[in-house]
Amino acid sequence: MSVSESRLHSLASFFDFSVVPFLVDIQVMPRALYHALRSYLTQGCHSTPRTFLTLHDPQLAFRALRWHGYNRGMHTFLRSLGLVLGAWAALAGRTLPVRAADPPSVQFNRDIRPILAENCFACHGPDPGHRKSGLRLDVRETALKPADSGESAIVPRQPGKSALVTRIEAEDPGERMPPADSKKQLSPVQKALLKRWIAEGAPYELHWSFVPPQRHELPAVQARFWPRNAIDWFVLARLEKEGLAPAPEADSATLFRRLSFDLTGLPPTPKDVDAFVREMAEAGRADAAAAGNDQTGSRGPRRTEQTESELVYLRWVDRLLSSPHYGERMAVDWLDAARFADSNGYQVDRDRENYAWRDWVIRAFNDNMPFHQFTIEQLAGDLLPAATLDQKIATGFHRNHMLNEEGGIIGEEFLAEYCADRVETTATVWLAQTFGCARCHDHKYAPFTQREFYGLYAFFHNVSESGVGNYGANIRRNAPPMLKLPAPEIEAQIAALNAELAAEKRRATEIETSLSQGLPAWEASLREKGAQWIAARPGSARIGERTLPIDPQSNVVAVPASEPQEQVIVVETELAVGRATALSFKFSAADKSEAEKKPLALQLGRLQIFRAGQAPAAPLNLRPADDKDSLPSAEIAKALDADTNTRAAIAGKPTVSAVVELDPPLAGEEVAKVRIELAVSSKEAGPAWNLRMLSTDVEPDFLMPEATLTIIRKKADERTPAEQKQLADFRLARHAGHRAATAKIAVLTKQIDERDLQIPTALVMQELPQPRKTHILIRGAYDKKGEEVAAGTPGVLPPMPADLPRNRLGLARWLVDPRNPLPARVTVNRYWQSLFGAGLVRSSEDFGIRGEPPSHPELLDWRASSSAPGGTSRRCCG
Numbered sequence: 001m002s003v004s005e006s007r008l009h010s011l012a013s014f015f016d017f018s019v020v021p022f023l024v025d026i027q028v029m030p031r032a033l034y035h036a037l038r039s040y041l042t043q044g045c046h047s048t049p050r051t052f053l054t055l056h057d058p059q060l061a062f063r064a065l066r067w068h069g070y071n072r073g074m075h076t077f078l079r080s081l082g083l084v085l086g087a088w089a090a091l092a093g094r095t096l097p098v099r100a101a102d103p104p105s106v107q108f109n110r111d112i113r114p115i116l117a118e119n120c121f122a123c124h125g126p127d128p129g130h131r132k133s134g135l136r137l138d139v140r141e142t143a144l145k146p147a148d149s150g151e152s153a154i155v156p157r158q159p160g161k162s163a164l165v166t167r168i169e170a171e172d173p174g175e176r177m178p179p180a181d182s183k184k185q186l187s188p189v190q191k192a193l194l195k196r197w198i199a200e201g202a203p204y205e206l207h208w209s210f211v212p213p214q215r216h217e218l219p220a221v222q223a224r225f226w227p228r229n230a231i232d233w234f235v236l237a238r239l240e241k242e243g244l245a246p247a248p249e250a251d252s253a254t255l256f257r258r259l260s261f262d263l264t265g266l267p268p269t270p271k272d273v274d275a276f277v278r279e280m281a282e283a284g285r286a287d288a289a290a291a292g293n294d295q296t297g298s299r300g301p302r303r304t305e306q307t308e309s310e311l312v313y314l315r316w317v318d319r320l321l322s323s324p325h326y327g328e329r330m331a332v333d334w335l336d337a338a339r340f341a342d343s344n345g346y347q348v349d350r351d352r353e354n355y356a357w358r359d360w361v362i363r364a365f366n367d368n369m370p371f372h373q374f375t376i377e378q379l380a381g382d383l384l385p386a387a388t389l390d391q392k393i394a395t396g397f398h399r400n401h402m403l404n405e406e407g408g409i410i411g412e413e414f415l416a417e418y419c420a421d422r423v424e425t426t427a428t429v430w431l432a433q434t435f436g437c438a439r440c441h442d443h444k445y446a447p448f449t450q451r452e453f454y455g456l457y458a459f460f461h462n463v464s465e466s467g468v469g470n471y472g473a474n475i476r477r478n479a480p481p482m483l484k485l486p487a488p489e490i491e492a493q494i495a496a497l498n499a500e501l502a503a504e505k506r507r508a509t510e511i512e513t514s515l516s517q518g519l520p521a522w523e524a525s526l527r528e529k530g531a532q533w534i535a536a537r538p539g540s541a542r543i544g545e546r547t548l549p550i551d552p553q554s555n556v557v558a559v560p561a562s563e564p565q566e567q568v569i570v571v572e573t574e575l576a577v578g579r580a581t582a583l584s585f586k587f588s589a590a591d592k593s594e595a596e597k598k599p600l601a602l603q604l605g606r607l608q609i610f611r612a613g614q615a616p617a618a619p620l621n622l623r624p625a626d627d628k629d630s631l632p633s634a635e636i637a638k639a640l641d642a643d644t645n646t647r648a649a650i651a652g653k654p655t656v657s658a659v660v661e662l663d664p665p666l667a668g669e670e671v672a673k674v675r676i677e678l679a680v681s682s683k684e685a686g687p688a689w690n691l692r693m694l695s696t697d698v699e700p701d702f703l704m705p706e707a708t709l710t711i712i713r714k715k716a717d718e719r720t721p722a723e724q725k726q727l728a729d730f731r732l733a734r735h736a737g738h739r740a741a742t743a744k745i746a747v748l749t750k751q752i753d754e755r756d757l758q759i760p761t762a763l764v765m766q767e768l769p770q771p772r773k774t775h776i777l778i779r780g781a782y783d784k785k786g787e788e789v790a791a792g793t794p795g796v797l798p799p800m801p802a803d804l805p806r807n808r809l810g811l812a813r814w815l816v817d818p819r820n821p822l823p824a825r826v827t828v829n830r831y832w833q834s835l836f837g838a839g840l841v842r843s844s845e846d847f848g849i850r851g852e853p854p855s856h857p858e859l860l861d862w863r864a865s866s867s868a869p870g871g872t873s874r875r876c877c878g
Contacts, residue, residue, distance in 0.1 A: 106197040127442040140204035209847040213864040234859035252280040263320040265329035283308035327366035345402030356762035357396030372816035380809035399763035405469030415467030416782035422460040432847035440780040445849040455792030458774035481766035501748040508741040533694040538573040566681035588655040590688035603647035605679040612673035623661040626705040630657040701734035824864035
């Protein structure tokens with residue numbers, strides 16, 4: 001109560017007017033009248049109350065009469081009020097005796113713990129690895145024990161005998177605490193608080209966030225007319241404690257704009273604003289009429305029934321809550337907490353698909369899913385009995401971490417990173433505790449050990465992931481474990497392609513069986529005849545406009561000494577066979593004696609064959625082939641591919657052959673004449689050379705390198721298994737039917753893969769059949785394994801019930817257990833922050849020792865206890 005209100009109450013006892021009950025029970029008056037009277041008092045009472053009130057707000061004057069309820073008329077009421085306020089104004093200069101209040105007791109959580117955490121716990125806190133002098137100050141039992149020096153830091157009720165007091169007041173910098181190298185220094189106020197606390201017995205308290213929330217009674221307030229809901233009582237109590245008054249209510253348009261932004265994240269439409277303002281105005285008139293007809297004269301707290309204005313407001317709230325944009329608005333903050341992203345991060349940073357989880361979150365908010373279910377499904381939906389598709393999608397919460405796809409990374413290292421991320425995210429989102437420090441050592445400030453960190457780590461260590469992203473896959477392919485989502489049309493297309501693929505695979509298998517059975521006959525045929533090559537008859541040859549000479553006896557095209565540049569040789573020739581399956585090109589030096597001094601060194605950049613009379617736009621399909629003494633097929637392929645930078649090397653022997661297979665073969669009249677184009681170059685000027693072309697009609701599996709012929713010349717029982725397989729693979733690769741089936745299989749497989757990529761997927765959690773062992777990692781290093789640990793929860797929190805499974809489902813149920821003091825507080829605070837910009841605990845992700853205490857602890861507990869995670873909907877939490 002302010003000084004003005006105290007004096008007003010004091011003076012009321014001197015008068016016996018009808019206004020006295022109003023003054024004594026001032027808390028029941030309407031807010032507008034209350035503020036008007038406060039303004040009158042603070043402005044020095046320079047006019048009569050009636051004049052001031054009428055000038056301030058004429059309508060308020062009449063509302064005051066209706067509220068007053070004694071039916072004596074405005075004149076009588078204001079005259080009585082004037083006498084009281086006038087008398088108060090005359091005595092305003094008198095100072096009423098006020099007894100000085102005793103200083104409040106020192107509170108450990110409020111006054112002492114922040115000092116110790118900031119200045120002492122780094123060296124004298126929970127972490128034994130960094131503790132000095134054998135002194136631990138965060139636990140009372142250890143703080144009272146003698147340190148290594150033999151002195152006790154704290155002797156309850158005896159500050160003079162407490163070493164802590166001696167050290168903080170020491171003049172010698174070498175003795176004073178905190179030490180000079182810490183760059184910390186206690187203020188006189190902090191030193192005084194520590195001494196008072198010890199003098200009062202040095203009581204300790206469990207940190208406020210670890211104490212179960214209590215269902216506090218609504219606090220007593222003076223202006224009992226003002227609250228409209230339970231939260232208002234707590235807020236008003238704090239305002240009155242600070243000597244503040246609530247802000248006046250916003251006008252209807254402003255109120256609705258705020259409401260729309262809060263619940264949908266979007267501005268309201270002008271049409272909705274007009275409707276809301278109109279309905280509120282009509283409701284206000286109805287409320288005023290109802291108040292005028294109320295002759296009960298009640299002076300108690302605000303009536304519990306809802307006014308018409310409140311009902312209108314609630315109808316609009318329900319309408320906005322039913323908007324699909326409500327879920328989008330509420331999901332934004334949750335997606336931030338879940339570190340949601342559309343790409344994997346790290347260097348590659350390719351896109352990922354996890355929008356199915358994002359959409360699940362939006363639906364969960366719009367469906368008003370209870371928070372305990374919201375938690376369980378995201379942490380362990382896949383472990384629920386007969387888990388639904390949606391419950392599996394929900395587990396994408398813990399697949400939102402960064403994912404490394406870089407080559408050469410160590411999978412075990414990044415699996416450790418992902419598991420640690422899940423521990424820290426779970427601790428932040430549900431417990432608001434900074435657990436990351438305990439990854440490498442016991443926490444310096446909070447009561448969490450490294451063993452407890454890896455106890456939580458064990459819950460997330462059994463996911464069927466390798467730690468390495470799917471780098472070799474298409475850019476949209478998620479890394480396992482993932483879930484394919486329903487896509488009926490695409491699935492039907494894939495089913496048809498799979499049926500066709502199965503038919504081609506059967507065809508390939510039948511050919512393989514047939515070739516395997518006919519292998520002896522094929523070998524005998526090869527040994528008997530082999531391939532027969534017949535020289536083609538060139539009709540013309542040229543380089544650009546320059547005609548090249550042709551020897552009609554040997555069918556050789558003479559190519560003059562070449563310059564170090566690429567030249568395109570065009571040869572029109574007739575094939576002397578009725579069916580051509582392959583062509584052989586023989587390159588040889590024109591002068592063999594000269595070739596011994598300077599060997600032939602050419603590069604074949606492009607080789608194309610066309611049917612006579614056709615433009616170069618339609619070359620025949622060529623395949624590189626192996627034959628005895630020819631270039632390897634891999635080398636010839638460089639002249640057949642589309643890459644102009646790759647070239648086949650023609651060098652090293654007096655005559656070099658390059659064999660190509662025609663696919664399909666040329667037959668009948670097609671064989672009569674073809675045009676051949678060769679792009680040939682050399683790095684330096686070279687000798688003249690000859691080109692001779694030959695064709696054959698044998699099947700491709702009669703063309704083979706010398707190594708394969710060597711195997712065929714062996715008896716079957718003399719061959720090794722590897723040679724037998726090499727022979728079988730060679731024939732399959734050369735068989736046209738099998739090759740066609742293989743090519744078709746490749747095309748169908750690619751089409752299926754492309755269709756499969758169109759099916760949306762979701763990143764999910766999935767347990768391994770056999771759990772991985774979990775060890776404490778020394779200093780957090782993945783390859784420095786310490787003691788083995790089992791899945792478990794922090795000891796400072798209620799224990800995990802014995803009947804819960806030691807997996808993610810058990811962890812989720814432990815988090816939403818009403819006995820757990822943190823999740824309800826943390827969740828309530830997050831929604832408060834979302835709506836008001838700052839939480840009741842401003843450090844919303846840190847409810848720990850170094851975090852900020854709640855500004856309204858009773859309100860936070862009241863909301864947390866009425867919004868227990870075990871069953872309250874999240875809308876209520878907001």
